[in-house]
Amino acid sequence: MIHIFQAYGGTLLYGLGQTLLCSFIALVFSLIIGTLFALLEESPSKVARHCARAYIELFRNIPLLVITMFFYVVFPLYVVKMNGFTAGTIGLTLYTSSFIAETVRAGIQSVDPGQMEGSRANGLTYWQAMRYIVLPQAFRYVIPPLGNQFVNLVKNSSTLAFVGGFDLMYQGNVIASSSLQTMAAYASVGVLYLIITMPISYYMRYLEKRLA
Amino acid sequence: MLQNFIDAYSPDNLRYLFGGLGITILVSVISIIGSFIIGSVLGVIRYVKIKYVSAIVGFIIDVIRNLPLLLILFFTYFGLPNLGVKPEIIPAAILAMTIFESMMLAEIVRSGIQAVDPGQMEGARANGLTYWQGLWHIVLPQALVKMIPAIVSQFISLVKDTSLATIILLPEMLFRSQIIYGQNTNYIIPMFVAIALMYFIVCYLLSLLASYLEKRQA
Numbered sequence: 001m002i003h004i005f006q007a008y009g010g011t012l013l014y015g016l017g018q019t020l021l022c023s024f025i026a027l028v029f030s031l032i033i034g035t036l037f038a039l040l041e042e043s044p045s046k047v048a049r050h051c052a053r054a055y056i057e058l059f060r061n062i063p064l065l066v067i068t069m070f071f072y073v074v075f076p077l078y079v080v081k082m083n084g085f086t087a088g089t090i091g092l093t094l095y096t097s098s099f100i101a102e103t104v105r106a107g108i109q110s111v112d113p114g115q116m117e118g119s120r121a122n123g124l125t126y127w128q129a130m131r132y133i134v135l136p137q138a139f140r141y142v143i144p145p146l147g148n149q150f151v152n153l154v155k156n157s158s159t160l161a162f163v164g165g166f167d168l169m170y171q172g173n174v175i176a177s178s179s180l181q182t183m184a185a186y187a188s189v190g191v192l193y194l195i196i197t198m199p200i201s202y203y204m205r206y207l208e209k210r211l212a
Numbered sequence: 213m214l215q216n217f218i219d220a221y222s223p224d225n226l227r228y229l230f231g232g233l234g235i236t237i238l239v240s241v242i243s244i245i246g247s248f249i250i251g252s253v254l255g256v257i258r259y260v261k262i263k264y265v266s267a268i269v270g271f272i273i274d275v276i277r278n279l280p281l282l283l284i285l286f287f288t289y290f291g292l293p294n295l296g297v298k299p300e301i302i303p304a305a306i307l308a309m310t311i312f313e314s315m316m317l318a319e320i321v322r323s324g325i326q327a328v329d330p331g332q333m334e335g336a337r338a339n340g341l342t343y344w345q346g347l348w349h350i351v352l353p354q355a356l357v358k359m360i361p362a363i364v365s366q367f368i369s370l371v372k373d374t375s376l377a378t379i380i381l382l383p384e385m386l387f388r389s390q391i392i393y394g395q396n397t398n399y400i401i402p403m404f405v406a407i408a409l410m411y412f413i414v415c416y417l418l419s420l421l422a423s424y425l426e427k428r429q430a
Contacts, residue, residue, distance in 0.1 A: 061415035062408050063372035066386060070404050073393075077400065151278065158280035162379065169282055176290060183291045190279050197278035 004188045008175045015171030016192050022085060022160060022167060023153045026092040030153075031146075033093065034100025039130065041101065042108050052101070059098035065159050067091040072163040084163035096153055103145045107138035144211065147204035151197045168192055220402035225392050232385035233410055236374045239302065239382070243309035244367050250310065251317025256347070259322045269318075276315040282376050284308045289380040305377040309370060316366055324359035325351060357429070364422040368415050375411075385410060 005012065040052035059067065068091030075082055082090075111134050119129035161169035172189035176182040257269045276284070288311070289304040299307060328351050336346030378387040389403040 057416060057419075058412070061368070061372075061412045061419065063375040063386070063411055065375045065378070066404070066408055066411060069386070070408075074400055074404060077397070155278070155280040158282040159376070161282065169280065172283070173286070176286070181294070182286075183294045186283060186286050186291050190283055193279055193283065194275060198274065201274070201278055 001184045001187050001191075004175065004179065004181065004184050007179070008171075008185075008188075011171045011175060012168070012188060012192060015166065015168035015189075016196075018085065018160070018166050019154065019157050019168040020196070022089045022092065022165065023150070023157050025089050026096055026153055026157070027150055029093045030097035030100050033097035035104050035135075037097065037101040038104035038108060041105055042130075044126065056098045056101050059094050060102070064091060064095040064156055065162060067095055068159050068163060084160060084165040085167075088157070088160035088163050088165040088167075091159070092153060092156060095156070096149060099149055099152075100146065103142055103149065104138065106145075107142035108134060110141050111137045141211065144204045144208040147200055147207070151201050151204075154193065154196050216398045217402045217405075220392070220396075220399040221406070225399075226406075228388055228392065229385060229406060229410070232383060232388040233414075235302070235382065236371060236384040237414075239305050239309060239374050239377070239384070240367065240371045242306050243313055244363075244370055246306070246310040247313035247317050248363070250314040252321050254314060254318035255321025255325070256352075258318060259325045260347070273315045273318050276312060277319065279312075281308065281312045281373055282379065284312050285377060285380055301380055301382055304380060305374070305382045308377075309374065312373075313366065313370055317363065320359050320362045320366065321355070324355035324362070327358050328354045361422045361426040361429070364418060364425065368418045368422070371415055371418070372411065 037052045037055055040048040041056070043049065068088050071082065071090050072084060072087035075087065115133050115137065116129050119133040120126070124132070157165075157167055158169035160167040161173060164170065168189055172185055175188075176185035179185055254269055254273060258266050258273065260266065285305070285308040288299060288308040289301070292299060292304075332350050332354065333343075333346050336350040337343065341349065374382070374384055375386045377384060378390070381387065385407045389407045393399040393403045
């Protein structure tokens with residue numbers, strides 16, 4: 001394993017960088033989209049609630065790989081050309097946003113309804129109360145599950161390997177086939193994944209315990 | 213466009229796709245049963261805190277849980293031959309899924325046991341049962357009921373994750389759809405619609421089941 005790091009260190013680090021980059025981009029966008037759909041689902045409008053529900057159920061119940069392949073195979077044919085990294089990141093964003101929407105919605109629901117009523121009684125509009133009173137309190141509950149979503153995101157970013165996204169998993173395959181030491185190559189890749197995911201998931205478990 | 217759909221959904225192609233659905237379900241069901249058994253044992257070991265053993269089991273669970281499933285698939289299919297074992301495609305897929313899901317279920321089992329009121333165990337002990345009798349006859353049955361919705365949700369992600377096994381050429385839906393649209397590029401959209409719909413229906417029904425079970429408990 002050590003000589004895999006010595007011989008292919010640069011390749012592995014590049015893959016790690018791509019994995020992190022794609023995970024961060026997907027996290028930021030899925031946080032925005034997910035929060036938006038959570039708000040729509042909690043909104044007073046019935047149409048908005050149904051649309052949000054449809055979006056969430058759609059992307060929650062289709063495998064990530066199918067979504068990613070759709071952007072990689074179908075989009076270039078009919079809409080716009082995109083490389084594997086872009087297709088993979090879009091797929092990850094859509095897939096994760098549906099899980100984040102559920103998480104944020106649970107957070108909003110865990111905030112005492114009296115908070116909303118109180119702010120409405122004090123003259124704030126619905127959206128002002130949501131923005132300044134409810135959401136800040138909701139996000140406190142939501143941080144541990146969001147951290148776990150980020151861990152999932154990093155793990156799921158390995159689907160980029162299917163579409164030539166040059167991520168860690170992809171580089172692992174390249175190294176496995178060129179060095180012919182499959183076990184050592186995959187073990188090295190595994191160690192790099194664990195360096196990212198283990199600390200986050202331990203920290204989130206600690207936060208969960210402290211919040212409970 | 214419509215003609216493409218009609219041509220793509222010929223009886224032969226549909227039969228081929230549904231065969232893929234069968235393989236998806238076969239692999240998922242065998243894996244979930246295997247991982248329920250292994251996961252329960254590991255979850256109990258982690259819960260009861262046997263010196264050293266529980267810590268080691270806990271560490272292994274955390275390591276595997278934090279790895280991508282895809283990597284475990286590569287391990288079982290491309291890595292094991294390096295050690296002299298060469299599994300076939302379907303067993304390799306089942307093995308990888310079982311290893312990964314066992315760890316997920318171990319965590320579910322552990323939190324299920326923790327959710328049972330400690331008074332149950334105290335009551336059992338006070339009535340003369342040993343610790344293991346109390347665990348087996350009193351605590352575990354109650355924990356199991358609490359775990360069922362989480363296990364169903366885990367099964368949903370398992371069904372979705374079997375699509376990853378296309379990379380080791382497991383002939384499930386996604387893989388078969390690629391073969392069909394590989395012959396005629398006009399079939400690309402119909403094929404994506406078909407498999408997305410099939411996955412959606414299976415997973416959505418399961419998620420309805422999970423939320424129904426959850427509501428009935430509350």
